[in-house]
Amino acid sequence: MLSPTLVLVLSFGYLLLLFAVAGWADRRAAAGRSVIGNAWVYALSIAVYCTAWTYFGSVGRAASGGVWFLPIYLGPTLAMLVAWVVLRKMVRTARAQHVTSIADFIASRYGKSPALAGLVSLITVVGIVPYIALQLKAVASAYQVLTVPLATAVPAPGPWWSDGTFYVALALAGFTMVFGTRHLDATERHEGMVAAIAFESLVKLVAFLAVGAAVTWWLFDGPADLFARALADPALAPLLRLEQGQRFPFAQWFALTLLAMLSVLLLPRQFQVMVVENVDERHIRRAAWAFPAYLLLINLFVLPIALAGLMHFQGRPVQADTFVLSLPLDLGWQGLALLAFVGGLSAATGMVIVEAIAVSTMVCNDLVMPLLLRWARVARRAELTGLLLAVRRGAILVVLLLGYAYYHLAGEAYALVGIGLISFAAVAQFAPALLLGLYWKGATRLGAMAGLSAGFAMWVYTLMLPSIGKSGWWETDFVAEGPWGLALLKPEQLLGLTLLDPLTHSLFWSLLLNVGLFVGLSLSRAPGAAEASQALLFVDAGRGAAQGQPVFWRGQAQVADLQALLARFLGPARANRLLAEHAASRGLAADLPLPADAQTVQFAEQQLAGAIGSASARVVVSKVVQEESLGLDDVLRILDEASQLRRYSQELEAQRQRLEQATAQLRAANERLESLDRLKDDFMSSVTHELRTPLTSIRALAELMVDDADMPAVQRQEFLRIVVAETERLSRLVNQVLDMAKIESGHAEWHDSELDVAAVLRQAVHSFQETLRERGTELRLSLPVAGQRPLIRADEDRLVQVLLNLLSNAAKFAPAGKGRIDVRLQVAPGALTVEVQDNGPGVPAAQRELIFEKFRQGGGDAHRPQGTGLGLPISRRIVEHFGGQLFLRADSGQGACFAFTLPFSDNPTPAPPEATAGAKGDFP
Amino acid sequence: MPARKPHDQSGQRLLALFAAGLLSLNFPLLALWDHPVTLAGLPLFPLALFGLWALLIAVLAVWMESGHGPD
Numbered sequence: 001m002l003s004p005t006l007v008l009v010l011s012f013g014y015l016l017l018l019f020a021v022a023g024w025a026d027r028r029a030a031a032g033r034s035v036i037g038n039a040w041v042y043a044l045s046i047a048v049y050c051t052a053w054t055y056f057g058s059v060g061r062a063a064s065g066g067v068w069f070l071p072i073y074l075g076p077t078l079a080m081l082v083a084w085v086v087l088r089k090m091v092r093t094a095r096a097q098h099v100t101s102i103a104d105f106i107a108s109r110y111g112k113s114p115a116l117a118g119l120v121s122l123i124t125v126v127g128i129v130p131y132i133a134l135q136l137k138a139v140a141s142a143y144q145v146l147t148v149p150l151a152t153a154v155p156a157p158g159p160w161w162s163d164g165t166f167y168v169a170l171a172l173a174g175f176t177m178v179f180g181t182r183h184l185d186a187t188e189r190h191e192g193m194v195a196a197i198a199f200e201s202l203v204k205l206v207a208f209l210a211v212g213a214a215v216t217w218w219l220f221d222g223p224a225d226l227f228a229r230a231l232a233d234p235a236l237a238p239l240l241r242l243e244q245g246q247r248f249p250f251a252q253w254f255a256l257t258l259l260a261m262l263s264v265l266l267l268p269r270q271f272q273v274m275v276v277e278n279v280d281e282r283h284i285r286r287a288a289w290a291f292p293a294y295l296l297l298i299n300l301f302v303l304p305i306a307l308a309g310l311m312h313f314q315g316r317p318v319q320a321d322t323f324v325l326s327l328p329l330d331l332g333w334q335g336l337a338l339l340a341f342v343g344g345l346s347a348a349t350g351m352v353i354v355e356a357i358a359v360s361t362m363v364c365n366d367l368v369m370p371l372l373l374r375w376a377r378v379a380r381r382a383e384l385t386g387l388l389l390a391v392r393r394g395a396i397l398v399v400l401l402l403g404y405a406y407y408h409l410a411g412e413a414y415a416l417v418g419i420g421l422i423s424f425a426a427v428a429q430f431a432p433a434l435l436l437g438l439y440w441k442g443a444t445r446l447g448a449m450a451g452l453s454a455g456f457a458m459w460v461y462t463l464m465l466p467s468i469g470k471s472g473w474w475e476t477d478f479v480a481e482g483p484w485g486l487a488l489l490k491p492e493q494l495l496g497l498t499l500l501d502p503l504t505h506s507l508f509w510s511l512l513l514n515v516g517l518f519v520g521l522s523l524s525r526a527p528g529a530a531e532a533s534q535a536l537l538f539v540d541a542g543r544g545a546a547q548g549q550p551v552f553w554r555g556q557a558q559v560a561d562l563q564a565l566l567a568r569f570l571g572p573a574r575a576n577r578l579l580a581e582h583a584a585s586r587g588l589a590a591d592l593p594l595p596a597d598a599q600t601v602q603f604a605e606q607q608l609a610g611a612i613g614s615a616s617a618r619v620v621v622s623k624v625v626q627e628e629s630l631g632l633d634d635v636l637r638i639l640d641e642a643s644q645l646r647r648y649s650q651e652l653e654a655q656r657q658r659l660e661q662a663t664a665q666l667r668a669a670n671e672r673l674e675s676l677d678r679l680k681d682d683f684m685s686s687v688t689h690e691l692r693t694p695l696t697s698i699r700a701l702a703e704l705m706v707d708d709a710d711m712p713a714v715q716r717q718e719f720l721r722i723v724v725a726e727t728e729r730l731s732r733l734v735n736q737v738l739d740m741a742k743i744e745s746g747h748a749e750w751h752d753s754e755l756d757v758a759a760v761l762r763q764a765v766h767s768f769q770e771t772l773r774e775r776g777t778e779l780r781l782s783l784p785v786a787g788q789r790p791l792i793r794a795d796e797d798r799l800v801q802v803l804l805n806l807l808s809n810a811a812k813f814a815p816a817g818k819g820r821i822d823v824r825l826q827v828a829p830g831a832l833t834v835e836v837q838d839n840g841p842g843v844p845a846a847q848r849e850l851i852f853e854k855f856r857q858g859g860g861d862a863h864r865p866q867g868t869g870l871g872l873p874i875s876r877r878i879v880e881h882f883g884g885q886l887f888l889r890a891d892s893g894q895g896a897c898f899a900f901t902l903p904f905s906d907n908p909t910p911a912p913p914e915a916t917a918g919a920k921g922d923f924p
Numbered sequence: 925m926p927a928r929k930p931h932d933q934s935g936q937r938l939l940a941l942f943a944a945g946l947l948s949l950n951f952p953l954l955a956l957w958d959h960p961v962t963l964a965g966l967p968l969f970p971l972a973l974f975g976l977w978a979l980l981i982a983v984l985a986v987w988m989e990s991g992h993g994p995d
Binding site: 070077078081084222225231240241257285288292293300 | 935939941942945946949951955957964965966967970973984989991
């Protein structure tokens with residue numbers, strides 16, 4: 001037991017710390033260095049889901065039901081699996097529509113209906129007040145556990161003015177007012193508050209893990225020891241099993257999972273931190289897994305603490321709900337007990353603060369303001385900012401006092417766990433209208449109203465009333481017997497449905513009726529213009545650019561009226577600044593009057609929606625402008641125009657891309673043409689150069705003979721012989737140029753047939769034999785054994801041309817008198833190779849590729865050989881035409897070795913029989 | 925404006941994970957783990973529940989952090 005003063009000082013000290021954290025975050029935000037622009041902070045703030053109910057109640061539940069505390073955390077994990085799809089859509093839509101609460105979201109979706117907004121707010125208040133009471137109760141009992149000796153009777157709370165819990169509620173109201181309603185923001189974001197909540201999430205996680213670890217490793221010898229001892233106890237062992245001695249109620253397991261799955265999106269505080277306070281939708285990526293991971297961590301030690309408590313307090317009347325505190329306290333770990341208390345305080349205060357902000361926003365915007373604005377005296381007031389803030393603050397105070405009243409009157413009667421689930425079931429009623437409305441354009445206001453009302457009524461009848469009845473305020477006869485004794489109307493066994501537990505039963509009937517009416521009535525009548533236009537904005541949220549969003553408004557307005565309206569709710573300075581920003585965002589000059597068109601009206605309405613909710617904003621805007629009511633046809637037409645605009649801009653973009661592609665292609669083609677042009681110029685100049693050399697010598701000799709009529713006949717004969725030789729060279733050159741041009745242009749004629757390369761080789765070598773003998777050069781021909789010479793398909797004349805070219809090159813470079821040329825034919829899989837090797841000087845490495853270019857000859861200028869410089873390029877083209885390659889072997893040793901490959905024709909026929917006679921043999 | 929992908933495969937992948945999670949954490953698949961056995965001293969059933977849970981979170985974390993999901 002600890003001194004009450006110590007606990008009180010610690011509690012208020014902790015609240016002051018929260019103030020400091022929130023104030024620090026607000027100052028950072030004002031300085032432009034936001035702390036909540038961080039995905040981790042966002043994920044931690046979502047952990048406001050874990051309230052005192054988790055902190056204390058999970059252990060209580062685990063102590064009686066084993067793993068039954070888990071569905072409440074598995075459900076949110078499942079929901080977060082699709083957060084990137086569903087939650088992101090909610091965030092995008094809420095941002096585009098300046099939505100400030102879940103009531104606003106639903107009302108806005110169904111044509112900004114004030115009635116729907118009011119209904120959702122009402123359901124929220126009724127459903128959430130008990131939940132707030134539960135947090136106050138948790139703080140109060142935690143305080144008692146610390147300050148009253150264990151297992152003694154807890155004194156009943158005194159009158160409210162002497163009850164510490166009352167002052168806790170007031171302190172929380174104060175905190176919430178300071179950080180929740182300091183100013184009216186069009187986005188309704190609260191940096192300081194979010195930072196404080198994230199901090200609290202960290203505190204409660206650390207505190208709970210500390211208690212869990214201490215119990216597991218100090219009190220016991222690790223988890224294995226703890227579980228072994230629990231399993232040895234026949235009373236505890238079943239807690240670790242699925243079927244605890246009876247058939248496992250899977251329907252209830254599923255219902256709890258579903259309930260928690262919906263609640264994590266629909267509870268007002270969750271909507272507040274996840275949707276309204278989201279600053280960057282990319283944060284969802286991290287939060288989607290980090291928040292479930294947080295849930296897993298904080299639940300890791302629930303079973304160990306519950307089992308440890310049951311074993312430790314065996315026989316003593318200590319409530320399992322308090323094990324987190326009473327275990328460390330009873331073991332004398334006072335510091336740990338205080339830490340655990342601060343953790344519980346974090347869990348409770350975090351929930352109360354965010355919930356109070358969210359609920360007060362709804363109460364103010366959707367319940368109080370619509371009534372006040374109807375009141376002429378208020379509607380005429382020039383300045384409403386102060387009034388709005390006062391209403392907000394009043395709503396916060398009222399919500400907390402309601403929570404306190406509920407706790408004071410009924411709190412003692414019911415365990416923590418029950419109250420939480422009742423609230424979950426209330427907000428689950430929003431699921432059809434909100435989630436289906438996000439994806440189904442046909443959903444209507446009528447369907448949403450009817451579904452919500454019926455679901456809520458069913459919830460009241462089957463869950464709320466029986467729970468109040470059980471708390472002793474009420475005759476319980478109607479629960480047990482049914483109203484007026486009608487058994488079919490028994491609230492927990494409606495129409496005789498006895499198979500389900502009360503919660504599953506209520507959830508089933510309320511959601512069945514809710515969805516049934518929602519879908520049925522939506523289908524019965526087409527949505528009106530306002531509903532249809534909002535449906536389009538919600539369902540298609542995030543598709544296409546913001547500029548492409550259609551504006552569903554038509555009428556006449558004065559900018560001055562809109563400005564005055566904005567000034568009344570947001571203050572004159574902010575109104576002017578907002579309109580200037582709007583003008584700038586549309587690219588309009590600041591000094592020109594703003595056009596009073598649909599876009600401006602929509603902008604003003606959205607800014608107001610951020611302050612007073614979309615439904616109220618719609619009402620006040622419609623009072624200062626002359627609107628033409630839009631029919632469904634108009635909505636469709638406007639939508640058509642907008643989508644046409646979007647299509648035009650998409651087409652424009654596509655055109656631009658096509659144009660860029662075409663330009664790139666043209667540029668490439670042009671570059672290729674230019675390089676070809678350069679090649680052609682080079683070729684022409686080479687050809688003329690080659691033609692000029694023999695022409696010059698012919699002309700010189702002819703002139704000599706003309707000038708000198710007395711030239712001796714022998715010399716004249718010699719000159720004429722040279723002239724003839726040069727002429728031959730000229731015609732050879734011209735022929736080769738023509739040949740090259742024909743091959744390159746693809747106009748050459750090819751007479752392909754099946755050839756035996758060995759025979760062609762023999763023939764070519766034979767016809768060249770004479771020339772070689774004159775130069776004293778020896779030639780050796782190596783052919784593979786017969787049968788290994790598959791046929792190839794080629795033009796025989798062309799092949800001979802290639803061979804003669806290679807042979808004449810070899811002969812040219814082989815040293816006179818002791819030259820040697822080797823011609824080899826080799827067969828490899830798929831192709832055969834012909835090699836022609838000489839024992840000349842070889843080709844320098846630098847010229848290996850150059851010699852295959854036109855008019856480049858090997859050997860250097862010093863002893864430029866006879867030839868046109870076209871032989872090798874033509875040969876290479878020919879070989880390439882046959883599908884092979886002509887190249888110079890780099891590793892040929894002495895001399896030059898030219899080789900070319902020829903692929904076999906597709907269906908080789910056996911070599912002709914006579915070729916077998918010419919087995920590998922040497923030619924002389 | 926980039927053209928929308930014809931099939932939002934990554935969004936469908938998340939939905940598939942959701943379906944897998946819903947199935948594995950409910951009847952009848954959950955009953956598969958209900959045996960009076962311990963693994964490293966820990967009772968199988970709670971261990972399996974936490975294990976499945978951690979697995980779902982791990983897969984989601986890998987996908988989310990590696991930029992999967994529709995843009």
